[in-house]
Amino acid sequence: MDSTKVTGPEIKNPDVGTSLAVQWLRICFAIFFSFLNRNRLKASREVESVDLPNCHLIKGIEAGAEDIDILPNGLAFFSVGLKCPGLHSFAPDKPGGILMMDLNEENPRALELRISRGFNLASFNPHGISTFIDSDDTVYLFVVNHPEFKNTVEIFKFEEEENSLLHLKTIKHELLPSVNDVIAVGPEHFYATNDHYFSDPFLKYLETYLNLRWTNVVYYSPNEVKVVAEGFDSANGINISPDKKYIYVADILAHEIHVLEKHPNMNLTQLKVLKLDTLVDNLSIDPSSGDVLVGCHPNGQKLFVYDPKNPPSSEVLRIQDILSEKPTVTTVYANNGSVLQGSSVASVYDKKLLIGTLYHRALYCEL
Structure with a gap:
């Protein structure tokens, strides 16, 4: 078979076309969100600072x-450099990557992991991540990837001695049209959230504006792919309880966390919904406790319509006893954007807290 690439004369400079398309989408995105229900975006909400001692910004994350995931041995993985149509980026021309930090070190540094040859690094656009440790102690890293704003889930093997990732598999599926996050439950098995029902940008905006609540959670395995929960406004972060009996799903625009029971056939049934004001x-x-840590956006309008003079704020919540009738919700950290803009995740290990953001910096704190 002839492998020669054939390009039409109208695509002499694809970078220009791509750039114009992204600019157009950003303009549409800003206009769209100006009409979106302000309550869903918490557009008038401001936060009072809740500071933590012994915090500093992590060098190399700009x-x-x-997303951040920490192994039981204290190795933390960072998904960096995400770019989405309509969202601000401080490095629009730089590919994304996976960084690692050893939290057992006295002064841990974030180092970029090498990725095996054959994987397209130039279009790497990582989003949600999750790790899985197999019975033979092999560590797998699952990464939601948006190469050229498409949707895949990449599976890597972590090779600790070489500080590298060996790419094993790229997963695409019609039931994964707009993947946001994953939680791995096997070496090739995971739950994934779709934050939109459609993959087309215009239809995405329309479904959000109309509040169709068509987004869902999908279970993927090599033998079976199926929708296991649906009816979310915009399904976002996902994780699993320490005993592996429950799946937690964040619905970002509905300001909710859903608690779902996991069954032997991997189906999910809803147990409860926790309402929040963010x-x-x-x-x-x-x-150490089973508590749920949540990276939050107190004001979504500031996040989506970026103004450096009035940047998006950050907020981290801790939820204790989430399965009880009245879980305890406390604010761990809050900032008006003067230090950290657009917090998207918070992970803890041995009294050390990491806070990541959608497109800004990352914070390391000793609790």
Whole structure:
């Protein structure tokens, strides 16, 4: 078979076309959100600062650390450099990557992991991530990827001695049209959230504006792919309880966290919904207590319509006893954007807290 690439004369400079398309989408996005229900975006909400001692910004993270996952041994993975149509970016021309930090070190540094040859690094656009440790101690890293704003889930093997990732598999499926986050439950098995029902940008805007609540959670395995929960406004972060019996799903525009029971056939049934007064993004589990840590956006309008003079704020919540009738919700950290803009995730390990953002910096705190 002839593998020669054939390009039409109208695509002499694809970068220009791509740039114009992204600019057009950003303009449409800003106009669209100006008409969206202000309550869904919490457009008038401001936060009072809740500071933590012994915090500093992590060197080398300048354009977002949208998701963070920490292994039981203290190795933390960062998904950095996410770019989405309509959203601000501090490094629009730089590919994304995966960084690692050893939280057992006295002064841990974030180092970028090498990725095996054959994987397209130039279009790497990582979003939600999740790790899975197999029975033979092999560590798999699952990464939601948006190459050229498409939707895939990449599976890597983490090779600790080489500080590298070996790419194993790219997963695409019609039931994964707009993937946001994943939680791995096997070496090739995961739950994923779709934050939109459609993949087309215009239809995405329309479904959000009409509040169709068509987004869902999908279970993927090599043998079966199926929708296991649906009816979300915009399904976002996802995680699993320490005993593996429950799945937690953040619905960002509905300001809710859903608790779902996991069954042997991997189907999910809803147990409860926790209402919050903020836009909930990614969910992490405190391994020592089972508490849920939530990276939140107090004011979504500031997040989506970026103004450097009035930047998006940050908020981290801790939820204790989420299965009880009255879970305890406390604010761990809050900032008006003067230090950290657009917090999307918070993860804890051995009294160390990491806070990532959608497109800004990342914070390291000793609790």
